[in-house]
Amino acid sequence: MSGRQSGRPTLEQVAARAGVGRGTVSRVINGSPRVSEQTRTAVARAVAELGYVPNQAARALAGSRTDAIALVIPEVEARLFAEPYFLDLIRGVSAELAEADKQLLLTLVRSEQERQRFEQYLAAQRVDGVLLASVHGDDPLPDRIRELGLPVVMNGRRSEAEPVPYVDSDNIGAGRAAVAHLVGRGRGRIATVTGPLDMYVARARLGGYRAGLAEAGLAPDEALVSTGDFTEEGGRRAMRLLLDRRPDLDAVFAASDVMAAGARSVLREAGRRVPEDVALVGVDDSPVARLMDPPLTSVRQPIEEMGRTMARMLIQEIHEIIAGPDEPRRHVLPTELVVRRSC
Amino acid sequence: MSGRQSGRPTLEQVAARAGVGRGTVSRVINGSPRVSEQTRTAVARAVAELGYVPNQAARALAGSRTDAIALVIPEVEARLFAEPYFLDLIRGVSAELAEADKQLLLTLVRSEQERQRFEQYLAAQRVDGVLLASVHGDDPLPDRIRELGLPVVMNGRRSEAEPVPYVDSDNIGAGRAAVAHLVGRGRGRIATVTGPLDMYVARARLGGYRAGLAEAGLAPDEALVSTGDFTEEGGRRAMRLLLDRRPDLDAVFAASDVMAAGARSVLREAGRRVPEDVALVGVDDSPVARLMDPPLTSVRQPIEEMGRTMARMLIQEIHEIIAGPDEPRRHVLPTELVVRRSC
DNA sequence: CAACGACGTGGGAGCGCTCCCATCCGGGGC
DNA sequence: GCCCCGGATGGGAGCGCTCCCACGTCGTTG
Numbered sequence: 209m210s211g212r213q214s215g216r217p218t219l220e221q222v223a224a225r226a227g228v229g230r231g232t233v234s235r236v237i238n239g240s241p242r243v244s245e246q247t248r249t250a251v252a253r254a255v256a257e258l259g260y261v262p263n264q265a266a267r268a269l270a271g272s273r274t275d276a277i278a279l280v281i282p283e284v285e286a287r288l289f290a291e292p293y294f295l296d297l298i299r300g301v302s303a304e305l306a307e308a309d310k311q312l313l314l315t316l317v318r319s320e321q322e323r324q325r326f327e328q329y330l331a332a333q334r335v336d337g338v339l340l341a342s343v344h345g346d347d348p349l350p351d352r353i354r355e356l357g358l359p360v361v362m363n364g365r366r367s368e369a370e371p372v373p374y375v376d377s378d379n380i381g382a383g384r385a386a387v388a389h390l391v392g393r394g395r396g397r398i399a400t401v402t403g404p405l406d407m408y409v410a411r412a413r414l415g416g417y418r419a420g421l422a423e424a425g426l427a428p429d430e431a432l433v434s435t436g437d438f439t440e441e442g443g444r445r446a447m448r449l450l451l452d453r454r455p456d457l458d459a460v461f462a463a464s465d466v467m468a469a470g471a472r473s474v475l476r477e478a479g480r481r482v483p484e485d486v487a488l489v490g491v492d493d494s495p496v497a498r499l500m501d502p503p504l505t506s507v508r509q510p511i512e513e514m515g516r517t518m519a520r521m522l523i524q525e526i527h528e529i530i531a532g533p534d535e536p537r538r539h540v541l542p543t544e545l546v547v548r549r550s551c
Numbered sequence: 552m553s554g555r556q557s558g559r560p561t562l563e564q565v566a567a568r569a570g571v572g573r574g575t576v577s578r579v580i581n582g583s584p585r586v587s588e589q590t591r592t593a594v595a596r597a598v599a600e601l602g603y604v605p606n607q608a609a610r611a612l613a614g615s616r617t618d619a620i621a622l623v624i625p626e627v628e629a630r631l632f633a634e635p636y637f638l639d640l641i642r643g644v645s646a647e648l649a650e651a652d653k654q655l656l657l658t659l660v661r662s663e664q665e666r667q668r669f670e671q672y673l674a675a676q677r678v679d680g681v682l683l684a685s686v687h688g689d690d691p692l693p694d695r696i697r698e699l700g701l702p703v704v705m706n707g708r709r710s711e712a713e714p715v716p717y718v719d720s721d722n723i724g725a726g727r728a729a730v731a732h733l734v735g736r737g738r739g740r741i742a743t744v745t746g747p748l749d750m751y752v753a754r755a756r757l758g759g760y761r762a763g764l765a766e767a768g769l770a771p772d773e774a775l776v777s778t779g780d781f782t783e784e785g786g787r788r789a790m791r792l793l794l795d796r797r798p799d800l801d802a803v804f805a806a807s808d809v810m811a812a813g814a815r816s817v818l819r820e821a822g823r824r825v826p827e828d829v830a831l832v833g834v835d836d837s838p839v840a841r842l843m844d845p846p847l848t849s850v851r852q853p854i855e856e857m858g859r860t861m862a863r864m865l866i867q868e869i870h871e872i873i874a875g876p877d878e879p880r881r882h883v884l885p886t887e888l889v890v891r892r893s894c
Numbered sequence: 895c896a897a898c899g900a901c902g903t904g905g906g907a908g909c910g911c912t913c914c915c916a917t918c919c920g921g922g923g924c
Numbered sequence: 925g926c927c928c929c930g931g932a933t934g935g936g937a938g939c940g941c942t943c944c945c946a947c948g949t950c951g952t953t954g
Contacts, residue, residue: 230940232902234943244902264675267940269608314656331559332607499843587933613913
């Protein structure tokens with residue numbers, strides 16, 4: 209407000225003002241315990257008077273840490289997924305990082321070229337760690353980043369046996385809960401619209417669906433399984449196929465709300481009433497679920513909580529770079545069925 | 552891949568390998584013209600062989616620029632607005648920044664405390680400029696940032712006479728287009744559900760609504776104007792009020808799709824058919840518009856394009872910090888009516 | 895009563911880059 | 925043949941911080 213004269217004040221100037229050495233001010237700023245109470249107070253006053261804020265670039269250069277982490281979102285996915293998904297995730301990550309006083313660098317990767325540029329950024333030591341959202345089964349990026357010696361945490365995993373630390377939601381449980389609910393409503397010919405099967409999340413939900421059938425003593429039937437791609441149009445196509453193959457189906461578990469919306473429109477065109485003729489369950493509990501007619505029963509994932517957990521894990525890892533071959537950390541958060549009128 | 556021995560290579564090492572001085576390598580890296588073709592090639596080879604990537608912190612410290620910009624989103628708004636709004640905006644900003652080789656620092660501000668912390672970050676010289684999304688009429692932040700000497704560009708404006716550079720969509724045109732369309736369909740008692748009137752965007756859409764009525768030769772009627780808050784519940788409340796006051800209304804222009812959804816549910820409860828009894832138009836052309844029953848006619852804003860424009864303007868400004876009292880830049884992008892079955 | 899930790903402190907030595915000045919070289923003008 | 929000029933180049937001087945070692949100054953201990 210007042211003390212500024214030319215540019216921003218430096219450590220040196222604060223030291224001079226407080227009548228101490230540079231090192232001492234640094235210690236105070238960084239909360240070192242080896243400073244007398246008296247000195248600490250004097251320095252704090254000088255800091256306040258000058259409005260001193262440490263220069264981040266200098267810190268990063270001298271201390272080789274940036275207090276920033278990167279969140280990588282593949283652009284393609286950003287379109288497919290229920291839209292608010294990434295916003296919720298960002299919200300969680302951001303909240304946790306704010307508490308830890310770290311910055312969030314957001315990177316939307318939209319092409320192979322941009323992915324390479326991103327690796328350059330990492331090499332430029334701009335961040336202390338990386339958060340990866342929505343990885344495909346064959347994505348090499350997680351491993352590449354680890355080779356660079358940077359901590360990584362992923363949202364979701366690439367396969368059952370994922371070596372890289374991750375946070376996932378209980379997708380198997382999601383499928384089981386949906387099927388169990390449908391069975392409980394007296395449905396016996398339950399179909400499913402899956403996601404693209406090169407994504408573990410899609411396979412897991414399908415696995416949950418099958419497990420649910422098995423638990424209910426229902427026989428699996430491949431004619432009741434149709435592959436979508438997490439888009440509305442994909443859901444529509446898959447639903448048409450299902451009606452062709454098994455016109456007698458009485459329930460559908462769609463692996464996402466968006467696909468459920470697609471399926472719902474096909475059902476309407478085919479003259480099937482929801483839920484009277486066909487019960488419908490989705491996954492995500494996104495806003496569209498609430499707005500559908502009838503409102504869609506859906507399995508909720510704790511997206512924001514996943515974001516928080518990821519950030520926490522990453523910060524944890526950053527602090528442990530010294531530690532040896534850390535056993536990979538995993539977190540699988542529970543999902544929850546939100547019942548509405550569609551079944 | 553191979554040349555790495557201990558840590559990442561530095562300028563100095565590249566210089567040694569290429570048999571030139573540090574300054575020359577720096578010139579090559581930064582594309583200075585004062586380097587002979589021969590030298591340039593030699594340096595480029597050394598860079599490639601060593602896999603050299605300039606250290607960002609050192610650059611920032613020595614050159615006092617960070618090649619990063621901050622995008623600030625108030626968390627409260629992130630919930631109110633049609634959800635995909637900010638993702639679209641981020642997408643546009645991100646795309647433009649990637650082209651300019653700049654980093655995006657995303658900041659969700661959820662409290663006064665966090666806002667202050669954010670100002671600290673700015674003072675720490677972490678970014679070259681700031682993008683501000685969704686500002687309220689009395690938000691002092693834009694001015695504060697300018698006081699810090701940082702370029703700013705806002706999304707939307709705080710008032711008609713906004714001194715800070717901004718990118719906005721043609722909200723007045725949006726209101727006019729909606730009303731004109733309704734009039735064209737033979738509606739004469741057109742109501743509106745507005746946003747919170749402390750936001751310019753809400754006032755502008757209301758202004759457009761009034762202009763539209765005037766242009767059609769319809770008399771304004773304050774009983775047909777009801778204030779919402781951009782939430783579904785707010786839309787519901789406002790719609791109930793409207794039905795109370797003017798049961799004979801035959802059309803509603805809601806200033807957002809989300810509020811339109813709220814209004815729609817009230818209309819259904821009141822036994823009014825859409826569009827037969829009451830025609831409905833929203834704003835945003837969000838996914839919910841497409842999924843509503845009937846699908847909602849809505850005014851589309853070019854959100855991603857706004858993001859791109861903002862980023863472009865900011866980069867522009869950053870390059871012109873030398874220039875004098877730059878006349879504030881403004882961009883107002885056109886909106887477009889997307890006709891669906893709700894009217 | 896000398897020797898010795900422990901604590902608090904000051905400040906040198908970088909971190910890896912950009913900026914800029916000094917230097918070198920060759921060619922053209924007189 | 926000498927001088928001058930401009931383009932190409934080398935490298936010193938920081939940028940503002942953290943790290944760490946060295947230096948008092950005490951209160952303890954044998």
